[in-house]
Amino acid sequence: MTRDFVITLCDGPSCMQKKSKELKEAVEKELEKHNLANRVRINISGCLGMCKNGPVVVINPLYTLYGQVTPADIPEIIQSHILKNKPLKRLAIEEDHLYNRFFRVFGDVNFFGKQMRITLRNCGIIDPESLDDYLSVRGYEALAKVLSGMAPQEVVSEVKKSGLRGRGGAGFPTGIKWELTAQQNSDEKFVICNADEGDPGAFMDRSTIEGDPHTVIEGMIIGGYAVGAKKGIIYIRAEYPLAVKRLQKGIAAAKAQGFLGENILGSGFSFDIEIRLGAGAFVCGEETALIHSIEGHRGMPRPRPPFPSVQGLFDKPTLINNVETWANIPVIIIDGAEWFSSIGTQKSKGTKVFALAGKINNTGLVEVPMGTTLKEIIYDIGGGIPNNKKFKAIQTGGPSGGCLSEEYLDTPIDYDSLAKAGSIMGSGGMIVIDEDSCMVNIAKFFLEFTQNESCGKCTPCREGTKRMLEILTRLTEGKGQEGDIEKLERLGNMIKKSSLCGLGQSAPNPVLSTIKNFRVEYEEHIRDKKCRAGACSAMAVYEVTDKCVGCGVCKRACPVKAISGAPKAMHEINQDKCVKCGLCFRNCKFDAIIKKG
Amino acid sequence: MSTPMELIKQKRAEAINRIHSKGYLSTKRVYVGMATCEIAAGSKEVMEVFSQAMKNGLTDVYLSQKGCAGRCNLEPTVEVVEDGKIPVKYCKVTPEMAQLIVERHLKKGEVVKEWLIK
Structure with a gap:
C-alpha cells in the first residue's frame, strides 16, 4: 500500500x-x-x-x-x-540542511549526540549500491542546481566563501585551489580525487566511499564544471576492494542515468570519471607523487611550485582534493556557503571526520563540528578509557602528527589550534593511548612506518629517518646513550626543514612531540634503563612471586635455563642469565611471574 | 526543454517509486551494515540469514544493506525500523542471533532488548 x-x-x-x-x-x-x-x-x-x-x-x-x-x-x-x-x-x-534530514543515526544518543554528520550524512542510512537510494535523499540535486544556472565562477566563489579547507591533512583553502585551477588557460584540465588513504588506523575515506560513493562522484562532477575539466580520476588503493567495487557500480549507475558522460542532464556539459588503482605506497597520498603514479611513473614527489593547479597531471592544470573534501561539496552547493561557514571556528569551517582508535571504549568513526574539544571526543563520544586506566596521550594526524598529553585535552579541534599544540589535524586518525603504552615505543612505531614508506628520493628523509629510527631502537632496547635526545631533536628539525615533500617534513613529528610532552620517559629509558609502562620488553624485569607452586613449567620453558628451583618449591629467576623473552611470564598458569618496567 | 533541476526532480520521483515497489513501505525494515569493517566482523553471514528467511516466506519486511555508521566496536549492526515503533539497533549480531531476531522480533514483534545498543 x-x-x-x-x-x-x-x-x-x-x-x-x-x-x-x-x-x-x-x-x-x-x-x-x-x-x-x-x-x-x-x-x-x-x-x-x-x-x-x-x-x-x-x-x-x-x-x-x-x-x-x-x-x-x-x-x-x-x-x-x-x-x-x-x-x-x-x-x-x-x-x-542535509546533515539532519535523516534522523536514523540519532537513535544512539550517547554516541551520536555531539556529532554532526555532513560528510557522513548518508553513511549507515542508505544502501550505498543503490543510486535510487541516493536520489531519494536529494542526491545529485546539487549538480542539477549548478547546471541550472550557476556560472562556473559562481561555483568557485561559493566554495571559496564556505571557508572549506582541504581535509587530506594540510588544510589548504579549497576555494583558492579551485580558483587557481579555473584561472588557467588550457585545452585540457583534470580533476582528481585522492583516495589513497594510508595512515595506520585511519579509515575515514574508505567508510565514506563504502557508505556513500555517489556523494564523492557528485562532488567531482561539480568540481569539473567549476574549473572547466572534462575528465576526473579517482586514485584509490587496491587494498580497498569493496570501496572500488562500489565506486565502479556508482559510476556505471550515474552514467546510465545521465549524470556522467556527454551532455549531463541536457546542459551541454560533459564529464567522465575513471578509477586508477594504487599499489598502496604511502607516499602516493602526496599529490605530486600521486600524479606521477597516475602517469605511470614511480610514485615520487617533486618540488612545488609549480603546484598541480597550474601544472599537474600530464602537465595540465589539475584540481586535486581528498575524498572528504569532495563529499562536502554537494552540501555547500545545496545549503549555501553562508550556512556551511556558520559551522566551526573562525579559521576552520565545517566538520571533520575522525577515526577513533586505540584505548577507548567506543572505537569508531565520528564526525564533529570544528572547535569540539579533544576531551569531548574522548570522554563524551568515545566513552572514555576502558578498564579504568588513566589517559596518557592522544595521537592525532597519523604518522605525520604528534602526541598530545593531558594538558592539551581542552584544545578545540581545528587546523590552527592543533598545529599550535604541536600536532596536526592530518587526515583524521585519532589514537588514544593509556598508561600501559610507552611513548618512546609509540614514536618508534610511527617512525618505523614512515621510514619504511620513505620513497628515497631526498636524502634528509631517506637517511635521516633511518638514523632516528636507529637511535629510538637503541633506546627501547635499553642501550640509550646520554645525548640521544638532543641528537633526535637536531635530526628531527633538520629533516622537517629540508625534506622534499610532506612525508619527510612531517615524519619526525611523532618523535619531536613525544620528546616535548614526555621527555621524562625518554630520560628514564636512557638513564635508568627503565620503561615505566613495561612495554619495552628488553628493559623488563621478570620476578617470581609467592604465588608460585613450583610446577616447573617456567623452568622447562626458559630457553637459557635462567630459572631454578626444586619441585613444589618457589622458583627463582637468575637476572644475569635472563634474556627477557617473556616465555615464563606467558606460560605460568598461576600468574606467579610478574613483569616490572 | 526541461532544466536539469526539473529533470532531477523527475528522476528522484521515479527513484522513490522504484524503492517503494521493492517493498519499502512494509511495516518492518531491516538494515544490515555492510562495509568492509562490518563484513570482517561477520555481517555477510548475518545478511544471509535474513535473506534466507525472506526466501522462506518471511513477508512484510524490507531488507537492505547500509554503509558503516561508525560503531566499529559494536559491529555487525542490524537496524530494525518498525511502523509505529522506535527504531532499534542490534549490535554484535551473530548468525544465531540473527535467526532469533527473525523468529522473535520480525515474526512475533518482540524486541530482544538485551542485544540493543544501550
Missing part, C-alpha cells in the same frame, strides 16, 4: 516528557477525521537530538521539521502540510 506522507514523531526521553503520546493520539484523531489514515504513515523515532525544540515532528515529503508542537497545533499542521501540500511556516524549524 503506497502512502503519500510519513509523519515522524520523536519519542526520545526529552520529547516523551513533553507529551509526545498525546501528540500521537492527536495526529491519529486528525487523520481519521480527514479520512487520511491510509495515506499517511506514522513513524515513531528515537531521540532526534533536537531536544531543545521538542516535541519534534517531522513530515515527509517536503522535509519539514516542526518544533515545540502541542496537540492543539496538529489540525493546523495537517490542514496545511498534508491537505494543501504547504509546510506550516509558523512552527517549522528552519533547518533544511
Whole structure:
C-alpha cells in the first residue's frame, strides 16, 4: 500500500516528557477525521537530538521539521502540510540542511549526540549500491542546481566563501585551489580525487566511499564544471576492494542515468570519471607523487611550485582534493556557503571526520563540528578509557602528527589550534593511548612506518629517518646513550626543514612531540634503563612471586635455563642469565611471574 | 526543454517509486551494515540469514544493506525500523542471533532488548 506522507514523531526521553503520546493520539484523531489514515504513515523515532525544540515532528515529503508542537497545533499542521501540500511556516524549524534530514543515526544518543554528520550524512542510512537510494535523499540535486544556472565562477566563489579547507591533512583553502585551477588557460584540465588513504588506523575515506560513493562522484562532477575539466580520476588503493567495487557500480549507475558522460542532464556539459588503482605506497597520498603514479611513473614527489593547479597531471592544470573534501561539496552547493561557514571556528569551517582508535571504549568513526574539544571526543563520544586506566596521550594526524598529553585535552579541534599544540589535524586518525603504552615505543612505531614508506628520493628523509629510527631502537632496547635526545631533536628539525615533500617534513613529528610532552620517559629509558609502562620488553624485569607452586613449567620453558628451583618449591629467576623473552611470564598458569618496567 | 533541476526532480520521483515497489513501505525494515569493517566482523553471514528467511516466506519486511555508521566496536549492526515503533539497533549480531531476531522480533514483534545498543 503506497502512502503519500510519513509523519515522524520523536519519542526520545526529552520529547516523551513533553507529551509526545498525546501528540500521537492527536495526529491519529486528525487523520481519521480527514479520512487520511491510509495515506499517511506514522513513524515513531528515537531521540532526534533536537531536544531543545521538542516535541519534534517531522513530515515527509517536503522535509519539514516542526518544533515545540502541542496537540492543539496538529489540525493546523495537517490542514496545511498534508491537505494543501504547504509546510506550516509558523512552527517549522528552519533547518533544511542535509546533515539532519535523516534522523536514523540519532537513535544512539550517547554516541551520536555531539556529532554532526555532513560528510557522513548518508553513511549507515542508505544502501550505498543503490543510486535510487541516493536520489531519494536529494542526491545529485546539487549538480542539477549548478547546471541550472550557476556560472562556473559562481561555483568557485561559493566554495571559496564556505571557508572549506582541504581535509587530506594540510588544510589548504579549497576555494583558492579551485580558483587557481579555473584561472588557467588550457585545452585540457583534470580533476582528481585522492583516495589513497594510508595512515595506520585511519579509515575515514574508505567508510565514506563504502557508505556513500555517489556523494564523492557528485562532488567531482561539480568540481569539473567549476574549473572547466572534462575528465576526473579517482586514485584509490587496491587494498580497498569493496570501496572500488562500489565506486565502479556508482559510476556505471550515474552514467546510465545521465549524470556522467556527454551532455549531463541536457546542459551541454560533459564529464567522465575513471578509477586508477594504487599499489598502496604511502607516499602516493602526496599529490605530486600521486600524479606521477597516475602517469605511470614511480610514485615520487617533486618540488612545488609549480603546484598541480597550474601544472599537474600530464602537465595540465589539475584540481586535486581528498575524498572528504569532495563529499562536502554537494552540501555547500545545496545549503549555501553562508550556512556551511556558520559551522566551526573562525579559521576552520565545517566538520571533520575522525577515526577513533586505540584505548577507548567506543572505537569508531565520528564526525564533529570544528572547535569540539579533544576531551569531548574522548570522554563524551568515545566513552572514555576502558578498564579504568588513566589517559596518557592522544595521537592525532597519523604518522605525520604528534602526541598530545593531558594538558592539551581542552584544545578545540581545528587546523590552527592543533598545529599550535604541536600536532596536526592530518587526515583524521585519532589514537588514544593509556598508561600501559610507552611513548618512546609509540614514536618508534610511527617512525618505523614512515621510514619504511620513505620513497628515497631526498636524502634528509631517506637517511635521516633511518638514523632516528636507529637511535629510538637503541633506546627501547635499553642501550640509550646520554645525548640521544638532543641528537633526535637536531635530526628531527633538520629533516622537517629540508625534506622534499610532506612525508619527510612531517615524519619526525611523532618523535619531536613525544620528546616535548614526555621527555621524562625518554630520560628514564636512557638513564635508568627503565620503561615505566613495561612495554619495552628488553628493559623488563621478570620476578617470581609467592604465588608460585613450583610446577616447573617456567623452568622447562626458559630457553637459557635462567630459572631454578626444586619441585613444589618457589622458583627463582637468575637476572644475569635472563634474556627477557617473556616465555615464563606467558606460560605460568598461576600468574606467579610478574613483569616490572 | 526541461532544466536539469526539473529533470532531477523527475528522476528522484521515479527513484522513490522504484524503492517503494521493492517493498519499502512494509511495516518492518531491516538494515544490515555492510562495509568492509562490518563484513570482517561477520555481517555477510548475518545478511544471509535474513535473506534466507525472506526466501522462506518471511513477508512484510524490507531488507537492505547500509554503509558503516561508525560503531566499529559494536559491529555487525542490524537496524530494525518498525511502523509505529522506535527504531532499534542490534549490535554484535551473530548468525544465531540473527535467526532469533527473525523468529522473535520480525515474526512475533518482540524486541530482544538485551542485544540493543544501550
